[in-house]
Amino acid sequence: MRGYACAVAITKAFPLSSLSRKQPTVLAVCGPEQNGAVGLVCARHLRIFDYEPTIFYPKRSHCTLHQDFTVQCEKMDIPFLSYLPTEVQLINDAYNMVIDAILGPETDIKSVKEPYTGILTTLKQVKIPTASVDMPSGWDVEEARADGLQPDVLISLLAPKKCAATFSGRHFLAGRFLPYDIQRKYELNLPPFPSTECLVQL
Amino acid sequence: MLGLRALLGIGVLVTSRGGGLLAQKGVCPLLGGNSPLSRECPRHQSTMAQAVKFLSQEEAQHIDEELFTEYQYSVDQLMELAGLSCATAVARAYPLDSLLKPRPTVLVVCGPGNNGGDGLVCARHLKLFGYEPTIVYPKRPNKPLFQNLTVQCEKMDIPFLPEMPSEEVVIDEAYNLVIDAIFGFSFQGAVREPFGSIISTLKKATVPIASIDIPSGWDVEKGSPDGLQPDLLISLTAPKKSARHFRGRYHFLGGRFVPPALERKYQLNLPQYPGTDCVLQLS
Numbered sequence: 001m002r003g004y005a006c007a008v009a010i011t012k013a014f015p016l017s018s019l020s021r022k023q024p025t026v027l028a029v030c031g032p033e034q035n036g037a038v039g040l041v042c043a044r045h046l047r048i049f050d051y052e053p054t055i056f057y058p059k060r061s062h063c064t065l066h067q068d069f070t071v072q073c074e075k076m077d078i079p080f081l082s083y084l085p086t087e088v089q090l091i092n093d094a095y096n097m098v099i100d101a102i103l104g105p106e107t108d109i110k111s112v113k114e115p116y117t118g119i120l121t122t123l124k125q126v127k128i129p130t131a132s133v134d135m136p137s138g139w140d141v142e143e144a145r146a147d148g149l150q151p152d153v154l155i156s157l158l159a160p161k162k163c164a165a166t167f168s169g170r171h172f173l174a175g176r177f178l179p180y181d182i183q184r185k186y187e188l189n190l191p192p193f194p195s196t197e198c199l200v201q202l
Numbered sequence: 203m204l205g206l207r208a209l210l211g212i213g214v215l216v217t218s219r220g221g222g223l224l225a226q227k228g229v230c231p232l233l234g235g236n237s238p239l240s241r242e243c244p245r246h247q248s249t250m251a252q253a254v255k256f257l258s259q260e261e262a263q264h265i266d267e268e269l270f271t272e273y274q275y276s277v278d279q280l281m282e283l284a285g286l287s288c289a290t291a292v293a294r295a296y297p298l299d300s301l302l303k304p305r306p307t308v309l310v311v312c313g314p315g316n317n318g319g320d321g322l323v324c325a326r327h328l329k330l331f332g333y334e335p336t337i338v339y340p341k342r343p344n345k346p347l348f349q350n351l352t353v354q355c356e357k358m359d360i361p362f363l364p365e366m367p368s369e370e371v372v373i374d375e376a377y378n379l380v381i382d383a384i385f386g387f388s389f390q391g392a393v394r395e396p397f398g399s400i401i402s403t404l405k406k407a408t409v410p411i412a413s414i415d416i417p418s419g420w421d422v423e424k425g426s427p428d429g430l431q432p433d434l435l436i437s438l439t440a441p442k443k444s445a446r447h448f449r450g451r452y453h454f455l456g457g458r459f460v461p462p463a464l465e466r467k468y469q470l471n472l473p474q475y476p477g478t479d480c481v482l483q484l485s
Contacts, residue, residue, distance in 0.1 A: 001282060008478045048458060049478050068274040075273045076461045176330055179357045196293045196331050 002157045003041020005174035005198040009155040011049055019096040024051045027095040031102035032059040038133050039101020040069040047076045056081040058115050088125045097129045100149055102137040109140050139163045159188050174199040252471045256443045259422040262387040284438050285323020287456025288414050291436045291481045293331050295452040301378040306333045309377040313384035314341040320414050321383020322351040329358050338366045340396050370406040379410045384418035420444050440470045453485040
């Protein structure tokens, strides 16, 4: 459901009709853990919504559920890149936007190594819009970091993380699935979601 | 541009399980070329030329099986999307401000299989949408999937009745509508208790009934002239043959997860869903 809500957020932030390239291409860069898995599911739903996602998923998770997500994407005819070009212009020319599903709150920022450090360096230079899943990759979950990605759109999942307090781009809250007792327990004070929508712009 | 040509020359920029570039049906823009995807998309062709396909029971079972084996979806994933579709269809057909009773109450009757599971997910999403569902779940499979869904509903403060009200007036007075999540497309043969009595009661109720996938008790292909007559039918994945006999006001299609290759294989001719909606009104 998080991946689904993420995809809906992408369509709100970047409607098909607003894309500047002839084809509605999107590059989804997926990390090895939960954040990457959400990226895979998001890509699959974007394909159903008539976008043309391409996935870069350099380090595959060992979790069978995540492996299943990979198969589902392949079976939806979504291409997987075998490497990310370091020549940024190639990315700028080929895609309308990048989805950053690399690192999430579950990652310890100090443990991030290659290939992700290189990937982040490349993505920081792209000129096309970037949307980060749950938190911008390279940030600490509690604190923004200037050396991390600076996305145009942030799609917080379930509840915003502390680091999002200073985020100045378009911020969505996606994922309307938190049970009420958890919301009460953590005093989340989530805004109301309109009608049957699974996301709200903050 | 030298870089791009070098990538094209390599030709193995894209990897896939199928092995190599030629197996890829999708188009990666880094390889150049126009995307054939939009032009070849069967969905665009089908809305103009052909009507949506109504599935036989066997086809429905084969499609389900393929989604789990070849496409490697889990039952949880598809059930969640199906249940969400059902809740969304209910919210479209019976918006909160259209309900007649003081509270937005809904009775969800869940059967012993996957249709019941769809009902549990639907109830949970209805709660999130502001409705007040109550569940009747007399026969619960001893499997983690269903046990988990039950806990999720309990934790959302959704009450479970100890048994189905036997008098239809009780239902008519307490609830705005009933969700029939008893039997689905695998249903065959005789209806066992307590569901026989439950369906009899529902037939006498006057509040609208919304059936998930198949009106319970109907033959999946031939329908049932003296069976349940729901007001809303939410066909999941694709309508089944019995849907041709549906006489209610609202027929929705839900379960927006069919991969294009599967749609082509079974020639489903699914109509285009609007935008990012997970439901489509067929009538």
